[in-house]
Amino acid sequence: MKNMTLERIAQVTEGKLFLPEGFEEAAKKEIDGAVNDNRKVEKDFLFIPMVGARVDGHDFIEGAFKDGALASLSERELENPVGPYILVKDTKLALKQIATAYRRELTIPVIGVIGSVGKTSTKEMITSVLSTKFKVLKTEGNFNNEIGLPLTICRIKAEHQVAVVEMGISDFGEMHRLGDIAKPDIVVMTNIGQCHLEFLKSRDGILKAKTEVFEHMPSNGLVILNGDDDKLIGADTLGLNKIFYGLNNGEVRATEVTPVGMEETKATITAFGETFDVTIPLPGSHNVMNALAATAVGRQLGLSIQEIAAGLSHAETISGRNNLIKIRDITIIDDCYNANPVSMKASIEVLGKAAGRTIAVLGDMGELGDDERALHYEIGQALEENHIGYVFTVGELSEEINKSLSNTNSSCMAHHYSALEDMLDDLLPIIRGGDTILVKASHFMNFSQVVEALKTRLA
Known part of the structure; x- marks a missing residue:
């Protein structure tokens, strides 16, 4: 160092x-x-x-x-x-002080990825694109907090040409501290959703907390914003240059978005007047949005359209985040690392594209504040709209999903459980060939156990 x-x-x-x-x-x-x-x-x-x-x-x-x-x-x-x-x-404070001092020695561009939903998958997409030209250091997993971020900065070595760091918060002031450490040259903001409402109270509060980072960027820094997000489209970037991406708004846009089964998505991307077709090896329109953000970053760092398209076409998922696991003719959508209303609905949309029977195994979403029950209740509508066949819910809050389906006389076969073990006793025997099973909940629900039980049963 x-x-x-x-x-x-x-x-x-x-x-x-x-x-x-x-x-x-x-x-x-x-x-x-x-x-x-x-x-x-x-x-x-x-x-x-x-x-x-x-x-x-x-x-x-x-x-x-x-x-x-x-x-x-x-x-x-x-x-x-x-x-x-x-x-x-204090060794924790000392770590931050070391990373802050080391960051001042670095001359490579640092890209910060911020948002309520999709930070990790967007970071991975950006890395996939930039790796076609540069030696990239990225945040491992979700090391995005006040310990993880400085540890990531300390991993940057002489051979690295660019760093892509994830920056996650849950309260006011945290982004000031993270921004002071990372001092990102480019910031990508994916969206302003409904995470951490327990502390930030409202989407306006979330916007205010996340945009604290702008005060720690250089005067020639660039902010890349989701132009389809109603909060970000009008965000004050403190005079910093900004560009937008989106399906509906922005200098970087996608048209003709077409799902190819559950494993790929085709799209036509237009970036600053240039157009190219790409097949992204991931399902869902949310991954097209991630691709647009990566395209915007790639163009800013001088990548050609051909290099960007190559990076997008080789993007990969990571365990626990919309990771497709194939066991014979059965598909498990392992999305159990974390959950919030936006990501839950996006995953249900992906499940709805499956050809055979669809089964959603859903658990509680955390840190949603006073509206937590209503936000769970709304998930029922997404399940109905996507014609999900079977729904297994676990947890006190997820009972609201079951109530929503019952109150609307939904065609979904819905079952609710207080204990994970009881749910598995009923779920495992009904699985048959051709099924697609979504497993999603906040991390504290330990739904990785569900994925492992399915893999063991189906092996």
Whole structure:
């Protein structure tokens, strides 16, 4: 990590560097990376132990040195240290300070991906496009919070030419802190949905919280906005340049969007006066929107239409996010990583395109605030409109989905359960060849167990 010597790290963290006998020359040596997981330590890395509810990372400092760490942070003085360490008041704060200082040393463009829904899939699409020309560093998984983002910044190495980082928040002020660390040159905003209403109260509150990032962008920065989102179309970008993408509005648009079964989507994309046809190997109009955002980023970084089309045509899903799992002639749509009203309806739309019987296994959506029951109730309409055959719901809030279907005399065969195990007892025996099964809920519902049970039963 450029200029991030142990001396420099001690300075930016306001810490004290301790050098055991024989390590005096280490003070001027740069670290090669920084991690808070001792299992990810590599040669000349900085280990950042953190105190959690169950585990104290300080217990793994000695092991980190054995695995090749150059140094460690610590919130307490160490007796007989086996390598250099920097004493700091708070290792979590120190991580942010290190990432902030390191970001100032970087000259590559940093792209921040922000929004209520679709951040991870949009990040993956942008990365797929940019990788046709550049060596790209991207956020792994959803490492998008005040620990994950600085760890991602610390993973940027000399060979990387661009970084794509996901930035997620749940309350006011968080985006200021993330923006100060990442200082993105380009920001992509996917939408203003109904996530984190428990803290941000309204979509206007969500807009206000997410646009805090604009204050941390350079004067020549660019904001790429979803032009089909009623909140983003009028967003104040504080004088920053902005462009829009969308199915209905924007400099980057898609027409002739056509689903090809459940695995692909064809579209014609027009970007700044140039038009090309593409087959995206993912289902749903929401993935076309992701492709438009990636197209806009690609053009801004000088990619040709041919390079962009190649990147879009090789886009992939990741586990838990609209990932199609084929077992003989049965399809599982693994979308159980997280859920909110917008993404839930989008996944149901994808399920509705299936040729055979359709089964939706749905659980509670979290952090929706005072309207949480009404927002669950609305999901029933999406199920009815997409002619879903069977609906299995689990959780207190998801009972509202079942009520909605019952009150409208829906043709959906709806069943509700309080316990996941009871639902699986009824679901697994009815599955037959040709079925398509959507599994979706917020992460805390542990619906990955449903996916694993299905895979085990069908194997």
